[in-house]
Every structure is written in structure tokens, then in C-alpha cells.
Amino acid sequence: MNFGYYPGCALHGSSNDYEQSLRVCLTALGVGLKEIDEWVCCGATAAHSLNHKLAVALPARNLALAHAQGFAEMLAPCPMCSMQLLRAQQAVEHDPQLRTEISSMVEAKVDGGPRVLNLIQIFDRIGLDALKAAVQQPLKDLKPACYYGCLLVRPPTVVEFDDAEQPQSMEAVMMALGAKPVAWNYKTECCGAGMTMASPETVLELSGRILANAAAHGANCLVVACPMCHVNLDMRQAAIEEHTGKKFGLPVYYLTDAVGMALGLSTRELGADRHFVVAGKEA
């Protein structure tokens, strides 16, 4: 199984632990990833907040490049990127005039481009049965709170993935790995997203609620599939503990960390030792 790979700025920046984790994990599962050459930033929050044309153009250029490089499908492990790509795809699909305009704007032929997948969809492709069969060390001590964040499941008309209110796709993967995901209430509540630099109080408040609810429902860790959520819940966990006056000590795993560990890979190989909150203690 091979996919085009669109890392996005976070995975090549301070969330390179996510890239390490997914490369190591997917390689072990026989999934090939080929990075799209000359990919540009998708624009993230800044583009859709400040400049509408840019917010369509930047993702569109990436779709055009991927398509020209012969990819039929591509993985975008960051939900902001995948959502922006899917949104741009939808916009040009229904508007031939826009398609022409954007194509000349980004100097590449935009025609809808390859199918964009998020990380959980890759595991759905591999198949839960195949995943279960590949498990070496069932994660029976893990009681994860599966945290989806916002953009994996919203807006449902754009991402068309799982259920926007009560998603279960990540839990399904975790159960196939032998873990016991907890039932909790903040699966799809926002962590504060890109406000981490400009408005850290927002992040402390919102992410604080997420950690508190996970702990209250008996979770001993969180599992995420978004680099921004990871930063807010892991890197900022110490600050959150100070802000709320509560100790959490909840490690935050990428979904590929969990799968990798179940396959028998070490936290070192997966890059999970580079997190701020490591199991049981803070680094």
C-alpha cells in the first residue's frame, strides 16, 4: 500500500515526533509514503482568517502538485491540513470558473486532485482485522481517552468522516490493539488550536477542561491524531496543571505511537520519548 504524503509545517517543525512516529509505524505495517515534492504550507488558521483567496489557493497548489506527481491518494496527518485540502477540493469541484482562476493563480493545473485521507482512514484501509493480527503486545494496560479534536470530524459536510457528535473510529482502532478506551465527554471539544502563541489563556482553559474530563472518566492517557492538539495537551500540560491547580500526569500518544507500541516497537523508535509528559512522570 502506497500513499502520497503531505506532512504540513507542524510535522517538519516542532511536531517532528509525530512524523517520526508515523513513518516508523506505517513502515512496520508495510505502508509506503512518498513525500510530495515542493509542497507548501496549507495556510492554516492564518490564511482562512485573513485572506479567503489564499485559503483556497495554497491547498489547491498542493493538490495540483500531488496530482501532477502521479499520486491517486495522499495522507495529510494534520487535520487542519486535511480539512483545508478537502475544503479547497470541494470548492473547485463545483465551480469550473473558480478552478480556472485558481489554476492560473497557483501556476499549476488544479482539477480536484488526489483523494485526501487522514491518519485514521489509513488504518481503516489497512483493516482492523489485519491490524489485530499484527499486534505483538496488546495494550491491555492502556485506558485511553480518544481525543479527536475539531477538524477530524467537522464540518461534516466537508470532511465526511465518522460521526460529528459521537465518533468511534479511533476507539475501534484502540480496541483492536487490546486497549480499553474510556467513555468520556470531551472527545470533540476544541483544545484551543492555533491560539497557543497568541492567546495561551484560551488554550490553558480549553485544554485544561479536556484533561480534567479525561482524568475524571478514568483515563490513564490520551490518544490524538493532530499535532496542534498534541502540543496543547502535552507541551502545555505543566502550565495547565499550574493554571488549574490539578495534577494530571497524562501522557498524550499519537495514534501511531499506540499502534507502534502494540506492534512491539519501542517508544524510542517511535519518538514517544520526546514528549513532555512521559508515562508516570513529567520530563
Next chain:
Amino acid sequence: MSRVGVFICWCGENIARTVDVNRAVEACAKLPGVRCAENYKYMCSDPGQALIRDKIAAEKLDAVVVASCSPHMHLKTFRRTVAWAGLNPYLLEMANIREHCSWVHQNRDQATAKAVDIIRMAVAKVRHDHALQPIHVPVTRRALVIGGGVAGIQAALDIADSGYEVVLVEREPSIGGKMAGLSETFPTLDCSQCILTPRMVEAGQHPRIQLYSYSEVEAVAGFIGNFTVTIRKKARYVDVTKCTGCGECSKICPLKRNPSEFDFGMGMRPAIYIPFAQAVPARPVIDKNVCAKLIRNGCGLCEKKCAPGAINFKDQDELIEEKVGAVVVATGYKLYSIGREQSSAKLRGYGEYGYGKYKDVIDSLQFERLVSASGPTNGELKRPSDGRIPQTVVFISCVGSRDNAKGLAYCSKICCMYTAKHTMLYKHKVHDGQAHVFYMDIRAGGKGYEEFVRRAIEQDGAKYYRGRVSKITEENGKLIVRGADTLAGVPVTVDADLVVLAAAMRPADGVEALAQRLNIGYDENGFLLESHPKLRPVETNTAGVFVCGACQAPKDIPESVAQASAAASKVAVTFAASELSREPEIAHINEQTCAACFACVRTCPYHAIEKAEVRARNGALIKHTARVNQGLCMGCGTCVAVCPSKSADLEGFTEEEIYSMVEALV
């Protein structure tokens, strides 16, 4: 030759202001076939009508043209006038020189010329008119009422009390519908069963009402006055003639825990059960999907216990044929299913409310059963999860209604009222409890309704927040309800013990299939279509079939009862004479030239054309032909358009008549 009389009306100034009536009279007197041309200020008045009658006699007229207003106004008037003078009423034509001429033009010369043209066409047509006779259709003066809720019961009683027999069909084991399950009704807080059960008993015992309970309408054939209905009497596995309703069978049945349909899952019932204590008929039915005897020949305890020997495991469905002259549809409603599973792809349910996930999130009918004195908790409001009495209850309006994105676009009308009622019932039971209502608008338009809602707020202390609820989650046994109050502009979070969702009202299951069997229309929401929303709210476009109650649109009990009586009165009108008289302007097929291609049979929207045979006196088959059923044809003319051999024609609007009008103009 023809002796046509032309009568031109001034209509006061309405026509005469624009059309030069005198000039028109002069011109029309010279038209071929016209014997005399007269005018009068108000042709529809008594002197005007007298003028027409006098001229018919004096000039021995054989056809009349009245040039005046639209036929919608006075066609019937003038037909009666000429009939009184001894002329066939269908030898009258109206030339509309008001709505089609004087009211839409300003230039006097041109308008006058046009008026003359219109009259010329009418004269040409009337010369080809046939003298038609009204069609008489025999009437079976018995009515079928489908649905035994409050509307069906009311209609059945009214028709029966008028002296006609009624066949009442109800698919549940007992009549009473949703109203039998309600606790108290707005705006009086009358106990629902107390006011309904006397009617139920009356309907069950009425000498002219034949009740088929636990039965469904399987097929309907025929037309107004002459319907043949096939009713499927589902097997009860209990012989109701022997059964005394003692209830011993239910007591001994070992399969006690089946979710009760009547309690909407809030309580349990055994496999053999009477749905509720006040059921009519008060006879049990066996649930064949769970009964051990029926499934694998086990148990059989009820049969052993039954003293009169009324249990009959060999019972079968029975098909019964009834002949009726009119049908009243009163199939009622069901609630929107709030969970994810929906009957159509357009609906999406409300995952954010946790209905189906959290036991203490229920819908309004479930709440009614919990507070009902004869309900599964004997009227004590107990939480489904742990049986505790809730101290904080949140009521949410508009769940499924007024939602273009994932529900139904319309307003369900009754929820604002019953939500206020629920807060009051709650307060009357739990004196220091607090009710919270999240609403978008309050619709309280009936008699005493606004005052009723104010009572809930001002006297019984219900807290009303103007805003929707975003999400419901459960923490430590409490339901955290996150909503907003847009008037204050703040978020509002309530930690509730119980949440009641006012789910949208939808037509009952199976109504679309039933409508197709009856050949009546329904809209995109499944509500049955009335003939005209303002002036004919209980008739349908199929003669002889009437609708009433919530199956036509969301409505409350007073409106359902009123509509039911209205439908009954329409039935009484239908039955007023032993024969029905229909307008003869319907299709007719020339059986000599008909090629029996049956294109008309397939196209007729009223299924009014039959395949027939023409036989010789000795019975030998001469040919096949299409034949119009005079009781059903509505005169739409579709068959005329599709007939390849020009055998179909429309009386009163024959091809000859229409072509003559065109030729006269050209």
C-alpha cells in the same frame, strides 16, 4: 337552425365602463345563429334572470349565452335560470367579458371588439353543445373510518349518531390512540383518559359502529358511494367472544419483560397482554414475536389457566370485505426518532443530545407515561436510570422541528403548549423541583393558551431560556445541559436529573402506503393532502375520501375533534340522498372507434377508466373497449389528449366545440 339568445351584462360599471355594451349588443345581434341580443345592468339579479326566462319563452330560444363575469361566480345561477325556463342547463355558455376583458384593458374600442370576439366564440360553442343530464351514482350509506384515536372516534360517533353505519378500523389492539396515553391535557389540565374513555366505550358499544381492532386496511377498490374495502383482522390468538378480560393469562405469562409499546418503552408488558387497563376492547393479544408457544411450541401456561378456554394458538389473520360509501382517514401521528437511525436519508437525528445513550434523556410521550396516574410508575415521576425523583428537569423545545439541516422544516404546533404543561405537571408532583425550558419561540395561539403558558412561568416557577441546547453529557449521574440565552447573551448550563425532548410530530408509520391504496395525495413530509388548505381542509382530491386529525398536519386535540366532526358532516352530505348527483362534464369514449390500446387507462390520474368488453346479445365478444367510470371521472381531459384514435372526448368541452370557437375567432 339555431335560436341562440345573447344576454350582455353591464355589471354596474364593472363591464360598461370599458366595454360599450350597446355597440356590442348591435354587433352580436348579427352573429350567425343568434335570434336576439339583450342587455341589462345586473344580469344575475332577479329582474335580469326574469329577462332571460321571458326571452327563452318568447323567442323559443334553444341555447343561451350570458356575457358577464367569470363562470366561477354565476355559472350555477344561470344554469338554474334556464332550467327553470325549461331549457337544458348545459345548453348555456358564459362569455367572460369582465375578468378576461373589462377588468384588464383600458382602451374602449379595443375592449369592445374583444368582448364581441369572446361572445362570438361562446355562440359558436353553444351551437355545438349537447343537452347533458346529471349523472346519478348509487350510494352505500356506510362509512369507513381508518384510525381509532380521538379524531377517528369523534368522526365515527358523529356519523353513527347521524344514523349511518360505521366501520372503524384500528391497527393497535385498543382504540384511543396517543390521547389514551397522555397524562393531562392543555389548557384545562383535564385528565386525558377521563375525558376520552367515555367516548371510547361509546364507540365500542354503539349499535351502528362495527369496530375492527388489531386490524388494518389491506386494499380499497371502487369510488365514491361504492367502495369495497378489504380489512385484515390480525390474529390475536384469543377468542374475544369467549374471553372475559379477567387478566389471569397476563399474570401467569412468564415472559414479563417486553418493552411496552403503549408506554413507549418506559415500562414492560408480558407476551400476552391488554395494552392498558381502560382498553377498548378490553381483550388481550399475544405478541407472536416473543410468545414461546408460537415460536417453538413451549410454555402454553395461559391456555391452561384460561377458564373460558379463550386462548387459541391456531388463530389466523382473517380477511374481511366491507362495502362503504365514504372513507375518513384519521391515522394520527408518531414522534420524530431522535437517535441516529432515521427513516429517510434527509433526517440525521441529534447525536449531541445523547438520546438512546443516556437513560434519563427521554422524549415527550415517554414523559407523559411517567407522569400518568395509570402509567408504569403509577404517576410517580421516577428517573428511568435509578428510579430517583428528579429535582431538576430540563425541557428542550423544537427537537426535529424547524430544522432544515437535519430535521423537518415545519413547526409541530403543540410542543410549546405541552412543554408548559409538562413544567406544571412536574411542579405539581415535585413541589421543590425546578423546571428549565430551552425554547426558540413560544407558540400559544389557541383559546386560553397564552394565559396557560404565563401560568407555567409566573405561578409554577418554570424558568424559560430563549436559546437552543448545544450538547448534553453525563457526569456523576447528572446530565450536563449546555445551552444559551440569547436575550441575555450568555451561555446557560443546567445540571439536570432528567431531560425531556419535545420531538417533532410526524405522520404515523405506513401512511404513505395507505394513501396510495386510497389514491389520495401526501406531501414530502407524509402529511395527507387536503383539497384546499383554507376552504376544504377535510376533503381530498379523491371524491368520497376525507381526512381529519394529525395525519393531515400537526394539531392539538381541540382541532382534531373539530376536524373529525367536519369530516363527519362531509360524510353526511355525501349520504344525504340515496343517489349522488355528479356534474356530467366528464369524459366519454366512443366505443365504436376505440382501438382498445388502453393508453387512457394507464394515464388517467383518477383510475377512472376501465377495460370493458362489448358483447352481442348472444354473449359473443364483439370487441374490447375502454370505458369511463362515471362515478370517478373528474373531467380533467388527459385521456382526450392521449387517445390516438380520437375516441375519447370531454362532454361540455368536446373537440368539436373547441374547434368551433377557434374557427369563429379566425
Next chain:
Amino acid sequence: MDTPPTRLIRLLQLGDTETALRADSIWKCVSCQTCSTRCPKSVDCAAVMDALRQLAFQRGSAAAAERRTVVFQKAFLNNIRRNGRLNEIELIAAFKGEVFFRGRSVPFLFEDAGLAGQLQKRRKLHLRGEKVRDRGVVQRIFERAAGGAQ
């Protein structure tokens, strides 16, 4: 949140765009998309917030209290314009510099300074950021986006 989204939309319905543009709610909004997902009338509220932000930015009328968000996002876009991909150190330097320049808050300058060391220890800090090879095309895309009607 001074003006909740319901009120912002109501102001727009009434034609009072000016008051809506001055609200600081539009900068507090985290674009979580929950509003658009839930709206029974399918109003794309998140897109309305985007549009308000874009308009406010163009007119330079962003509410003072939330200027940091604007400064950050503007610095982010300039960074992309120059490099094609995000250079985090450059972004933080630009952001902190700009905010300091406006408000002279020394504590702000050193806020999160400790994190730099932590990130470095974990090999998450990249002193030399990534760039695309063809940076000209990125510049041109930005120029065209600025020039076109928005």
C-alpha cells in the same frame, strides 16, 4: 466573549456591519466549526466569522484587545510568503518583536523562554527552517491573492 455569535449574525442581518467588525469575539473564536455543524438553518457561522476577520483585517479595524492574534497571523503569513513553509523560530521572533514594539511588555518577551531549552533538548527546535526551492511562485501567489477582490 463580548458579542456572542448569535448577536454578530443579528447585527449583520440588521445591516450594522461596523459594530460587528469591532467585536473582539471574532478574534476570540478558535474556528472549531461547532457552530456551522449544529445550525438548524445551515448558516455557515464559522465562515461568517472568517469573513468578518478578513474584512476587519483589510480595514485595519481589529479590536485592540485581540491584536495579538492578528499580529501572530500576519507574521505567520509573511513567514510563509518568504519561505513557502513555516520557519518557527523566525515566526516567534517576528511575533514577539512586533508585540513588544507595540506594548513594550518585557515579561511577554520572555514568556515561554524556558520552552526553547526544553524543545531543544527534545530535538524539536529547528534553527534552520525549511524552505521550498521555488520561492518565487509562492511570492506570486501571495501577490495575486492580495490584488484580487476579497
